[in-house]
Amino acid sequence: MLKLFRVGAVSLCFSLSSTQILALETGIKGFTVDGRARQGYSVLYDLDQGGTETGPASYLGEVNFSFRPSRTWTFVGNFWIRGMWNDPNWVEPEGGLKNLLGGPPFPSGSFEHGTQNCNLEAREFCAPNNQVDIYDDFNDDIIRELSVKYRDKKGRFTTKIGKFQRGWGQSDGLRLLDIVNPQDLRSHFVFKNADETRIPLWMISTDFNLKKMGLSKPFEAIGMNRPVLELNIAPEIRHSEVVVNNPTPGASTDGGQFGLPWPNLVDEGFAHQSGLGAVGFGAALSNNELDDFEWSDPEVSMRLKFDTLGGTATLNAFYGYQDLPLVLLQDGAVFVGSGVNDADSALAVAPVTREELIGAIWAPSFTGGPSVEGQPSGYLPYLRGAAGKGPLTTSPLTALTGGACNDPVNDPGGAGVECSVTANLDLDYTFRQKVVGFSFTRDLSDFISLGRKGTGPSFRTEVSHEFDKPFNSSVVADPFTGQLNTGSPNLLVAPEDVIEERDVTSVMIGFDYPFWVPGWESQEKSIFTSVQFFNIHTEDADNLLSQAPYSFNEVEDNQNFITFLWEMRLDNQRFVTEGLYIRNVQNNGTAYRQRLDFNYFGKHWRPRIEWQFFDGKQGVAPIGLFNDKDFVELSITYQF
């Protein structure tokens, strides 16, 4: 803890001393410099193991240069460096691989964050947390914006080239049309400001003012006034960034308390499945990505904005790539002499092909035909036999290694050495994303007058339709028997057997309203309130995983979310309190974020207290993933 504070303090002091050599008044017309430094400290509570823990301490330093020498040119350079320190002593009691020695139902080991020296023999898994210490890749992390904008003198078009972000749509919180940029979910997942989660892209964005170009008549003829066409071409291909808490030795990564939880590998679901932890089984996740720059096949998006029906509407189209991965089995490895998938301590590591691995997992018997008690079988029949759901077969690893590997069910701790298997899974980001959409917003004051001040609400709506969205299937057929399986085995079949494509139609309806409280005569400012209703409809949604491998819940036919945002400013608006409520209707998940800003310290200092509360089903994204990660954070920002 002390170390955490020391490092934070040093960083903040460095940032502050750096800022003082920069002058706000540059003396050059049109040239501005500004920036900020932020340090946070948080405490986690509601942990599975009870008590409280030091939470992630995020920090940020940012500097922004802007130069506008004329009405036609604008140059922006915005750089930041971020990171997050995690408590190096933080241990999740159930965060690791299944314990080979624990016996059925083979519970998970523990997962100690922030270290790479742990007692694997005792099933104490660990990983260094340098994944979140600092985001320091210059192109991927440090450049927040580097752009030049040219505006035609006659206003016919504006072109912006560089690395930047574009916000689309009318929804807050959930992204329906706001998909031009992927998201950085490494720090506090999705529960941050949108501008800090969007990943900027190298792109070219051009707005064509069709009226000034003399092309607006056909649009105006059908009531689409002042049409402006935005065209974005992004050759840089990025996907959303996450860090998985992966305890697999040799592939260990640590995203800290807000890293995505290691999938709980369990063979459960249908009656014939064992219900046991996938003991001796690990997974190594690696990204299958496109090239950093796809010059010949970039992401392309268009938005036609126009005024109609007293409001502003857009028609949107996006042709790009999925931001979140599909999980595809590639191949595997057998670790002889290590029950914890540890190449360093293994006597031998034997690679296996995907076909061999599928056979070793699913085959009812190694001799053909159905499973036979006392005879070797594939891994799943063996596990199910151990649970009394079928004939008690013997370990496939024992058989395949000629007895070198111990059989943890039939002879726990007996002959042979411990062995384990790693399935190499691709997180595949190469699938196309094809979306069209529509948004509309309008002030309803001319129809509706409500409340103490007779104010009206603003209406927002957004509709998106994604064609052929790929999902991992939540139910797969046993490649040998055809019997259906669900749960973790879904990931252990050939790619062609696990991907399903569906159309997804999403709708958001929202209202914003400035609320003047009846009877509160001295109210200085309206309370900003915003409510949103989402319906996400997936065609033929049965048997689709919402997001493998992090969330094994199934997609609903109609998934509903409700959000409510309110912001109230008191004491001459120096004390700002903002609350955000999110409800996942079908999965009974609730998240609430409360911010308290104390803007009492002039223009430079901004202290904030933030509380986030999560209550959801374990493993159901996004809320349930952080069910045990409620926290309170104090942060201080120095800005100039």
Next chain:
Amino acid sequence: MNHFKISIGAVFAGAMMSSLTVTAETNRALEAWKAYAAQSGNPNHAKWVEEISKPEALRLAKEWAELRGYDAYDLIDKTDLPAELKPGLKITAANADQFPWLKDYLPAEHLAALTSDWGNIGEITIVPTNTYYMHEGYLKGTKELRDSGTEIQISDKGELVYPDGSYALMSGPGATSIPFLNPKNGLELNWDYVANSVNTDTLVFEPIHMRACTPSGKVDVEYKADLWWWHYHNRMNVGPYGDIDGKEDYIEGGSIFFKEPNDIRGLAGVRQRYPEAGKPDDFKVFIPSLRRTRTLTGSDAQDPIASGLELTWDDWRAYWSKTDIDQFDYKLVGDGFILASPEVGYVYNSIDWTEDQCNVKSIELELRPVWILDIEDKTGKYMYSKRRTWVDKEFFYMQYHMTWDPRGNPLRNWDDVRAWRPTVGDAQWTSVIVNNYVTKRASTLNMTPAWDDRDERISEEMFDVDQLRDYQ
């Protein structure tokens, strides 16, 4: 009152030490200022004299006086004023009691500020009355209406219309003119004030500094922004002339892009006014933390434009709420004279601020002829139960402004220094004082108006929030 009154003509005759034959080569305001500048020895005053001495300034003053049928001095001639009320008089907390007539001319809030420990005014100096006028476009437009016999009317809905019912502020001379040179009632006076708009086709503050001060008179929070205002139709003062393409549905627009402090940098807002009664303003903001444009409700422009400021969206240029006869009564409750800040900001700032700009070391005030306009809320739902505006009889813009909250308590005042260009007649702003008498907090605004290249640099980019988002 037992103080001695003599006619103002005699006062200024003494000051000027010469006979006042008004010709195209001079006017009484100029002569008064010449005398006063010689007396004060203040180089700012000398520069001001130089500016109002220019032939274009004298010509415009003469033509506007002919159009109106009077200038400020003609109106002053017709009243009796206290003998002490003359250029050069200095008023402080120590001597204010010696001038019991002050309450008849000096806004009560300014008088109280002499002894207040917040929003304090250390010293008031009376300067000569100027003669003000609007720019050539308004002169031409108003003459055209007169010469063509076109009578601008107020519709049953309270809208300003031509005889054929079309909106006067959307085309032709009505868009750039004073519709009622001699307003007969509050609604006509209100429309004169509205038609004045900001008395320039393109207003540019690059930047505007806004400070909110605590009840103890210290800076609480400060903001820096660029701010613009565009007159959309029949533009005659700054290019592009005529009408602005793409703004056919609106009368005018105001916009702002915040540059400091950092946590709201990039916050941009655009508010545009429709001519139709009952149609709320188009009101959009770009929120940098969302990187998204949000439509606000035009029916709620009663929030401060930034935390802590006593400046609401409806208080731009003191009064920018939409004319609405269903919600408000407009009453012409009288006329007279008031001591208010001179519009000399093009040459110098007549407010000398304390270092923190929360208080005033000294301020210059001049005597202005005004109509008094009361705008009263009929619904009980507006932030002000009443606005009282002292509308200048030469300038058709307010000289002083005061509001009361729904319980009838004095709420906010407004006094400003316009940056008025005598040779052109157009104006921007230099400084504004806004005090809240409930919370005892002052907000002060200091603007740097830009005059050059406005036709080139300012475009629809500033009035389309989806373009303004990338301004800097």
